[in-house]
Amino acid sequence: MIDRRARASVKSLTTYQPGKPIEDVKRQFKLTSVIKLASNENALGPSPKAVAALRRATSGVHRYPDATCRELRGRLAKKLRVDPASLIFGNGSDELIVLALRAFVDPGDEVVVAAPTFLIYELQARACGASVVVVPLKEYRYDLRAMKTVVTPHTKLVFIANPDNPTGTYVTKKEFSAFLRDLPSDVIVFMDEAYYEFVEAGDYPQTLPQVRDRSLIVTRTFSKAYGLAGLRVGYGIAQPPMIAAMEAVREPFNVNSLAQVAATAALEDTQFLSRTLRTIREGRRYLTSELDALHVRHVPSATNFILIELGPGAAEIAQQLLERGVIVREMSGWKLSGCIRVTIGTMTENRRFMQALKQCLTQ
Numbered sequence: 001m002i003d004r005r006a007r008a009s010v011k012s013l014t015t016y017q018p019g020k021p022i023e024d025v026k027r028q029f030k031l032t033s034v035i036k037l038a039s040n041e042n043a044l045g046p047s048p049k050a051v052a053a054l055r056r057a058t059s060g061v062h063r064y065p066d067a068t069c070r071e072l073r074g075r076l077a078k079k080l081r082v083d084p085a086s087l088i089f090g091n092g093s094d095e096l097i098v099l100a101l102r103a104f105v106d107p108g109d110e111v112v113v114a115a116p117t118f119l120i121y122e123l124q125a126r127a128c129g130a131s132v133v134v135v136p137l138k139e140y141r142y143d144l145r146a147m148k149t150v151v152t153p154h155t156k157l158v159f160i161a162n163p164d165n166p167t168g169t170y171v172t173k174k175e176f177s178a179f180l181r182d183l184p185s186d187v188i189v190f191m192d193e194a195y196y197e198f199v200e201a202g203d204y205p206q207t208l209p210q211v212r213d214r215s216l217i218v219t220r221t222f223s224k225a226y227g228l229a230g231l232r233v234g235y236g237i238a239q240p241p242m243i244a245a246m247e248a249v250r251e252p253f254n255v256n257s258l259a260q261v262a263a264t265a266a267l268e269d270t271q272f273l274s275r276t277l278r279t280i281r282e283g284r285r286y287l288t289s290e291l292d293a294l295h296v297r298h299v300p301s302a303t304n305f306i307l308i309e310l311g312p313g314a315a316e317i318a319q320q321l322l323e324r325g326v327i328v329r330e331m332s333g334w335k336l337s338g339c340i341r342v343t344i345g346t347m348t349e350n351r352r353f354m355q356a357l358k359q360c361l362t363q
C-alpha cells in the first residue's frame with residue numbers, strides 16, 4: 001500500500017519485481033543447490049581482474065568516491081574514442097534512465113516506450129509525471145515505424161532497448177536509420193545498449209558515431225558482460241551539453257569507489273570478456289538446439305538470455321522449475337504470460353535447466 005500523500009504520479013505505480021534471490025529459494029524449498037537464470041547476470045561470475053582490484057581498494061572506503069569517476073572516465077573515453085565530457089556514469093545504467101528523465105522531461109511531456117520491453121522506462125517516466133505512449137512490439141521486435149508515427153510536438157523522449165529485454169531481439173541498422181530520418185531533432189532518442197557486447201549480427205547499428213550529430217543518449221553497463229551487477233555501474237554517451245544537463249541532476253557520489261575501481265579493471269580484462277562471449281555463444285547454441293528438438297518455440301536472441309514460449313502452463317512450469325532449484329523469470333509482469341525468460345548460464349547450469357524443463361513438460 002502506497003501512502004495517500006504520495007504524489008499522484010507515484011500512487012499509480014506498481015513496484016518493480018526483481019528475480020528471486022538464490023538464498024530465498026534455498027530456504028523456501030529446503031534445497032542445497034539452486035541456480036539462478038533469472039536476471040541476465042554473467043554466468044562466469046565477476047571479472048577476476050576486477051575482483052583483484054577490489055581487494056586492493058577496500059582499505060580506502062572511508063573516503064568519499066571521486067565524484068567525476070576520473071580514472072574510469074579517462075580509460076573509457078580512450079577505449080571508445082569519445083570526448084571525456086560526453087560520458088556520464090550511473091549507479092547502474094538504470095540510474096541513467098532516471099537522470100535522463102529528470103533532466104529532460106517535464107510533467108505532461110510525452111515519452112514513447114515499446115511493450116514488452118525493459119519495465120523501468122515506463123515506471124520511471126510515470127514517476128516523473130510524463131504521459132507515456134506505449135507502442136506494441138511486432139512479432140517480438142521493436143516496431144520503429146509505428147513508434148515514429150506516435151511522435152507529436154509534445155514528444156520529449158523515445159526509449160529503445162537494443163537488443164531488447166525480455167525478447168532478445170535487436171533493431172537493425174537499416175531500421176534505426178529510417179527511424180532517425182526526419183525525426184524532429186528535438187526528440188531525444190535513448191538507446192539502451194545493456195547487451196551491446198553480446199551482439200554478433202553484422203546489421204546491428206553502431207550508434208556512437210551518431211551521438212555527435214543528434215539528440216541521442218546511448219547507455220551501456222558493467223552489469224552483464226563484465227559481471228559487476230552487484231556493484232552498480234553503467235555509463236551514458238551523449239553530446240556534452242546533454243551530459244551537462246544530466247550531471248546537474250545527479251547525486252555527486254552516485255558511483256561508489258569500489259564500483260569505480262572494479263569497472264576500470266574489468267575494462268582491461270579482455271580475456272574475461274572473450275571467455276564470457278564464448279560461454280554465451282556455446283550456451284545459446286546448446287539451448288536453442290535442445291528446445292528445437294523438443295519443439296518448444298523460442299525467440300532468436302542476440303543476448304545472454306532466451307525468451308521461451310511455453311503456452312498457458314508457463315507460470316506453473318516456472319514454479320515447478322523453482323521447486324527443482326532452477327530460478328527463471330516468469331513473464332506475466334510483461335504481459336507475456338505464456339513465456340519464461342531464461343538467462344544463459346554455464347554449460348552445467350544449462351544442462352540442469354534443460355533436464356528440469358524436460359521433466360516439467362513430460363509430467
Ligand SMILES: *Cc1c(COP(=O)(O)O)cnc(C)c1O
Pocket residue numbers: 040091092093094095118161164165192194220221222223224229232233234
Ligand atoms: C540489465 C539491463 C539494464 C541495466 O542494468 P544496470 O545493472 O542498471 O546497468 C538496462 N537495460 C536493460 C534493457 C537491461 O536488461
